[in-house]
Amino acid sequence: MDPIIQQLHAKDQDQHEFHQAVEEVLESVKPVLDRNLWYRQQGVWERLIEPERVIMFRVPWVDDEGNVRVNRGFRVEMNSALGPYKGGLRFHPSVNLSIIKFLAFEQTFKNSLTTLPMGGGKGGSDFNPKGCSDFEVMRFCHSFMLELYRHIGPNTDVPAGDIGVGAREIGYLFGMYKKIKNEFTGVLTGKSLGWGGSLIRPEATGYGNVYFASEMLTTRDQTIEGKSCLVSGSGNVAQFTIEKILDLGGKVHTISDSDGYIYDEEGIDCDKLGWIKQLKNIRRGRVAEYVETYPQAVYTPIDPTLGYNPLWDHSADCAFPSATQNEINEQDAKNLVKNGVFLISEGANMPSSPEAVAVFHDANCLYGPSKAANAGGVAVSGLEMSQNTIRMSWPREEVDTRLKQIMHSIHSTCVDAASEYNYGQNYVAGANIAGFVKVVNAMLDQGVV
Ligand SMILES: NC(=O)C1=CN([C@@H]2O[C@H](COP(=O)(O)OP(=O)(O)OC[C@H]3O[C@@H](n4cnc5c(N)ncnc54)[C@H](O)[C@@H]3O)[C@@H](O)[C@H]2O)C=CC1
Numbered sequence: 001m002d003p004i005i006q007q008l009h010a011k012d013q014d015q016h017e018f019h020q021a022v023e024e025v026l027e028s029v030k031p032v033l034d035r036n037l038w039y040r041q042q043g044v045w046e047r048l049i050e051p052e053r054v055i056m057f058r059v060p061w062v063d064d065e066g067n068v069r070v071n072r073g074f075r076v077e078m079n080s081a082l083g084p085y086k087g088g089l090r091f092h093p094s095v096n097l098s099i100i101k102f103l104a105f106e107q108t109f110k111n112s113l114t115t116l117p118m119g120g121g122k123g124g125s126d127f128n129p130k131g132c133s134d135f136e137v138m139r140f141c142h143s144f145m146l147e148l149y150r151h152i153g154p155n156t157d158v159p160a161g162d163i164g165v166g167a168r169e170i171g172y173l174f175g176m177y178k179k180i181k182n183e184f185t186g187v188l189t190g191k192s193l194g195w196g197g198s199l200i201r202p203e204a205t206g207y208g209n210v211y212f213a214s215e216m217l218t219t220r221d222q223t224i225e226g227k228s229c230l231v232s233g234s235g236n237v238a239q240f241t242i243e244k245i246l247d248l249g250g251k252v253h254t255i256s257d258s259d260g261y262i263y264d265e266e267g268i269d270c271d272k273l274g275w276i277k278q279l280k281n282i283r284r285g286r287v288a289e290y291v292e293t294y295p296q297a298v299y300t301p302i303d304p305t306l307g308y309n310p311l312w313d314h315s316a317d318c319a320f321p322s323a324t325q326n327e328i329n330e331q332d333a334k335n336l337v338k339n340g341v342f343l344i345s346e347g348a349n350m351p352s353s354p355e356a357v358a359v360f361h362d363a364n365c366l367y368g369p370s371k372a373a374n375a376g377g378v379a380v381s382g383l384e385m386s387q388n389t390i391r392m393s394w395p396r397e398e399v400d401t402r403l404k405q406i407m408h409s410i411h412s413t414c415v416d417a418a419s420e421y422n423y424g425q426n427y428v429a430g431a432n433i434a435g436f437v438k439v440v441n442a443m444l445d446q447g448v449v
């Protein structure tokens, strides 16, 4: 094992997700480090895997029954070589330091790929919004911001949404920040349109992922039109991935949540997607309800004893994992390949295990890793920051055009970096190398800080 990885395991024991993310990047950038001894001498790698700052805090709040509840809050400010820390907040019971550190680490390279001036950060809490009333969510968000406000700012650290944090939560967080600081600034992105949000930000991660997939398909003279697709998740990223696939003439058969998944042989059309948006964004229900309205579809509950996810065991051309990390294991990857899937484009962060990624590469699939394929969300957040700074809002077409250009540029950046280091059409290596080189060159320019 590389001594750096040995040290990491000794220092940050049990941070499995963080180790996984670091090991993948280190593997890809070894030839870059070998070619540039200066990088090694300057300890860039050791500096990259140590967050600039880790903030952990108590979040006390009162539920509707008057009970005092306590959650743990996190913000990991990973790297500010390229700009203010930037990255989402995740509210989910599984959140811990390892998960936030892996997300902040990935975010650093992802933000670098966007070409926009953003450093990497991520935060969140083990708070579970599921089943909470709006008032409970509001009290939690206000308490969370009562601590977070002292660490963030429009030129310091600009959080946004992730799992469990959408427009409602961003509104409550912004309200408390504004009250404490007495200023109306672009301190958060993903804001509602009426008070500083950007058009296309809600759509950006999903749309961007499908634009990236289209770029990958172009290398084989193909398009999304007529392709059958498997999508996991049913939240923000999944919904707008489906919307763009339909827009480009593809067909989508699946959605899921943490209880189970839906397979709709006929395909999820625009009307059904509208129903899913109502279910998830307004009624906050479970995907199991889909079969009550569309009885031709099949609902399968999660069975953790299976060892694989049957959602990935259907015949299709393309897969868009859009739920959570490590949702595709080696067996799932083998099932996808066996069923004819030849393109995997990741909306979720690190949804494929390292063994699954190896299966995709061995089968010569077009495999778009998350830090490249889902970078459209944070890219449009960067555009929201620019619009807030100049106190303007750009029209929908303008933001969408910029998003398309950014995804095109990320694709060519990955292809060029992979080819420079003889990695062929390996988007993992390309994304890691290109993201890494830009960040470490900025770190070297700024000295040992
Ligand atoms: N919202 C954004 O702009 C971005 C999100 N992402 C990533 O996309 C993924 C989804 O995030 P969002 O759609 O924003 O969140 P969301 O909260 O809107 O939706 C998450 C969805 O995933 C499902 N899910 C969560 N845990 C699951 C599990 N263990 N098994 C099956 N389903 C599960 C939830 O039921 C929900 O439908 C995450 O990995 C997130 O980090 C990545 C880039 C940007």
Ligand SMILES: O=C(O)CCC(=O)C(=O)O
Residues within 6 Å of the ligand: 086, 087, 088, 089, 107, 110, 158, 159, 160, 161, 162, 189, 349, 374, 375, 377, 378, 379, 381
């Ligand atoms: O828009 C942002 O700043 C957050 C996006 C994000 O969390 C991600 O790319 O994973």
